[in-house]
Amino acid sequence: MRATLMYGPGDIRVEDVAEPALEQPTDAIVRIVRSCICGSDLHPYRSMSASVDGTRMGHEFLGVVEDTGREVRGVRKGDLVVASFAFQDNTCDLCRANLQTSCPHGGFFSDAQAEAIRVPLADGTLVGLPGDVDDALLPSLLTLADVYGTGHHAAVRAGVKPGDSVTVIGDGAVGLLAVLSAQRLGAEQIILMGRHRDRTDLGRDFGATDVVAERGAEGIERIRELTGGHGTHAALEAVGHLDAYETALATVRPGGVISRVGVPQYAQGPLGFGALFGRNLTLTGGPAPVRAYIDELLPAVLDGTVRPGRVFDRTIDLAGVPDGYRAMDDREALKVLIAP
Amino acid sequence: MRATLMYGPGDIRVEDVAEPALEQPTDAIVRIVRSCICGSDLHPYRSMSASVDGTRMGHEFLGVVEDTGREVRGVRKGDLVVASFAFQDNTCDLCRANLQTSCPHGGFFSDAQAEAIRVPLADGTLVGLPGDVDDALLPSLLTLADVYGTGHHAAVRAGVKPGDSVTVIGDGAVGLLAVLSAQRLGAEQIILMGRHRDRTDLGRDFGATDVVAERGAEGIERIRELTGGHGTHAALEAVGHLDAYETALATVRPGGVISRVGVPQYAQGPLGFGALFGRNLTLTGGPAPVRAYIDELLPAVLDGTVRPGRVFDRTIDLAGVPDGYRAMDDREALKVLIAP
Numbered sequence: 001m002r003a004t005l006m007y008g009p010g011d012i013r014v015e016d017v018a019e020p021a022l023e024q025p026t027d028a029i030v031r032i033v034r035s036c037i038c039g040s041d042l043h044p045y046r047s048m049s050a051s052v053d054g055t056r057m058g059h060e061f062l063g064v065v066e067d068t069g070r071e072v073r074g075v076r077k078g079d080l081v082v083a084s085f086a087f088q089d090n091t092c093d094l095c096r097a098n099l100q101t102s103c104p105h106g107g108f109f110s111d112a113q114a115e116a117i118r119v120p121l122a123d124g125t126l127v128g129l130p131g132d133v134d135d136a137l138l139p140s141l142l143t144l145a146d147v148y149g150t151g152h153h154a155a156v157r158a159g160v161k162p163g164d165s166v167t168v169i170g171d172g173a174v175g176l177l178a179v180l181s182a183q184r185l186g187a188e189q190i191i192l193m194g195r196h197r198d199r200t201d202l203g204r205d206f207g208a209t210d211v212v213a214e215r216g217a218e219g220i221e222r223i224r225e226l227t228g229g230h231g232t233h234a235a236l237e238a239v240g241h242l243d244a245y246e247t248a249l250a251t252v253r254p255g256g257v258i259s260r261v262g263v264p265q266y267a268q269g270p271l272g273f274g275a276l277f278g279r280n281l282t283l284t285g286g287p288a289p290v291r292a293y294i295d296e297l298l299p300a301v302l303d304g305t306v307r308p309g310r311v312f313d314r315t316i317d318l319a320g321v322p323d324g325y326r327a328m329d330d331r332e333a334l335k336v337l338i339a340p
Numbered sequence: 341m342r343a344t345l346m347y348g349p350g351d352i353r354v355e356d357v358a359e360p361a362l363e364q365p366t367d368a369i370v371r372i373v374r375s376c377i378c379g380s381d382l383h384p385y386r387s388m389s390a391s392v393d394g395t396r397m398g399h400e401f402l403g404v405v406e407d408t409g410r411e412v413r414g415v416r417k418g419d420l421v422v423a424s425f426a427f428q429d430n431t432c433d434l435c436r437a438n439l440q441t442s443c444p445h446g447g448f449f450s451d452a453q454a455e456a457i458r459v460p461l462a463d464g465t466l467v468g469l470p471g472d473v474d475d476a477l478l479p480s481l482l483t484l485a486d487v488y489g490t491g492h493h494a495a496v497r498a499g500v501k502p503g504d505s506v507t508v509i510g511d512g513a514v515g516l517l518a519v520l521s522a523q524r525l526g527a528e529q530i531i532l533m534g535r536h537r538d539r540t541d542l543g544r545d546f547g548a549t550d551v552v553a554e555r556g557a558e559g560i561e562r563i564r565e566l567t568g569g570h571g572t573h574a575a576l577e578a579v580g581h582l583d584a585y586e587t588a589l590a591t592v593r594p595g596g597v598i599s600r601v602g603v604p605q606y607a608q609g610p611l612g613f614g615a616l617f618g619r620n621l622t623l624t625g626g627p628a629p630v631r632a633y634i635d636e637l638l639p640a641v642l643d644g645t646v647r648p649g650r651v652f653d654r655t656i657d658l659a660g661v662p663d664g665y666r667a668m669d670d671r672e673a674l675k676v677l678i679a680p
Contacts, residue, residue, distance in 0.1 A: 260617060285617065
């Protein structure tokens with residue numbers, strides 16, 4: 001089958017690889033109907049060390065079950081399913097505490113930009129969808145695999161509640177869906193920090209009440225103006241760079257929460273009296289346990305009242321994947337859908 | 341009157357200073373009945389830059405109101421009162437959100453190791469006590485000014501609830517009262533990390549179920565053994581040094597909370613994927629808004645069912661203050677009470 005491999009910065013190739021096969025009795029094989037390229041795929045695209053053998057890519061997919069191990073009970077051949085970007089047993093103590101991305105038996109997919117994929121722990125990982133779903137809903141259903149659940153996680157961890165004010169840092173797919181999620185949870189003021197007009201316009205559609213295009217000190221000053229000098233109750237950080245965290249520190253009010261879902265590209269940072277402690281700030285977030293959220297978020301996606309799939313602005317086939325990475329890296333595309 | 345000044349590391353003097361006087365119509369003057377030395381006073385005692393004029397010391401006190409400004413309504417001459425270690429209006433938005441230590445009109449006391457003190461914003465800061473209270477209760481009532489409320493804040497911010505497991509890092513007065521507070525909030529397992537047997541014995545009286553005397557990797561290993569390999573739901577960090585924060589990182593389970601009330605003596609530290617993000621940890625805490633807690637904590641102190649004043653193991657007069665600092669710094673005394 002055809003699959004995506006990354007060999008080094010900017011070096012994406014689509015090659016023939018072996019078809020996946022069942023390895024464990026809890027596995028399933030899924031023929032992929034939709035996959036996509038994630039903002040987090042751009043981190044290695046820019047900075048990975050050159051690799052002789054290449055690295056398989058992709059962690060978001062929905063598809064049709066093709067085969068199941070003998071212990072799989074929840075799905076069967078022919079089912080349309082969506083997977084969380086992490087696999088997990090969904091039965092252990094940590095999974096039951098909605099910490100699926102810490103499941104001791106789990107892991108992360110990294111081979112979904114392909115024609116088919118082996119799914120470990122299929123019963124804990126795959127969620128069945130109606131078989132007769134309209135193709136037009138597939139993009140929104142695919143966001144349940146990662147970006148919608150991740151945006152939702154940012155808002156949930158921040159404790160967003162009716163009447164709150166929220167700053168969202170980053171106008172990528174996760175940032176925009178953090179806006180949508182904050183709006184769903186009742187935030188009254190949602191300030192989106194982003195510089196790309198087409199994206200921030202979509203952010204307004206998703207519920208942003210204000211857009212701040214300025215960065216750094218100027219952006220922080222704008223947010224102070226918009227909040228009567230106080231800053232917002234929460235900052236949802238959907239970028240992952242240190243300057244985004246520092247912006248979050250400056251935009252929240254005393255007692256506020258910084259909720260990070262952008263994968264930190266830094267190990268150390270300010271966390272002492274001046275940064276967090278003196279103002280009783282809370283720093284939270286992490287890899288979203290999206291499996292925990294699919295059941296809750298699915299109905300409004302299925303009935304079309306919530307349309308997170310609007311973050312996809314380009315559709316390609318597998319042969320188009322290298323150019324899809326380039327387009328996202330050049331900010332020419334917001335998020336690229338793959339129909340293998 | 342006599343008051344305590346610090347001139348440099350280890351250099352504490354008790355000197356004659358001017359009596360405090362009303363400056364604002366919202367001020368009160370309080371004749372101090374009990375004050376004390378705080379673990380946080382030891383930070384400058386060890387490291388402050390030499391000062392020609394000296395710095396007044398002390399932020400915990402209870403006493404009798406001697407005079408009030410014309411706008412003070414809540415207390416009057418002759419009342420026995422306890423103050424929070426920060427003063428605040430207790431009426432603004434931030435105070436009403438229980439963020440009194442961020443009150444824009446507030447500040448921190450730094451002159452309570454003395455015979456009398458000027459209290460700004462007296463109505464927002466002083467809490468009246470029964471005039472006929474037994475002297476034996478004064479130490480416990482004094483802990484409401486800081487260390488009890490601060491230990492309580494650590495547990496509240498960590499969201500400690502019935503059945504939780506908690507690690508408390510530090511066997512100073514705040515750490516011990518964090519143990520007591522975690523126990524009051526229903527924690528099932530409370531592991532106290534501390535090396536001083538007399539202190540950890542008091543910690544057991546306050547509710548610690550386990551004591552870990554080992555530090556660093558060995559201490560972390562012991563906590564893993566005590567928690568089935570998982571770590572605890574929360575770590576209450578009552579020290580303020582970077583290694584205590586790093587111990588907290590290693591002792592909490594995925595999804596856990598690190599709640600700091602030890603004033604951080606560091607500005608930067610680990611907060612990336614490996615430290616916080618990858619396991620969805622939450623970092624919280626800060627200067628305790630103790631004024632918010634006094635009303636809740638006072639009744640059980642007054643009726644003697646909760647005795648946080650047991651952290652005091654030495655009583656001195658003002659002349660004894662320099663030796664009191666030395667005794668706390670040498671770990672000869674846990675917490676020193678001052679009866680001026």
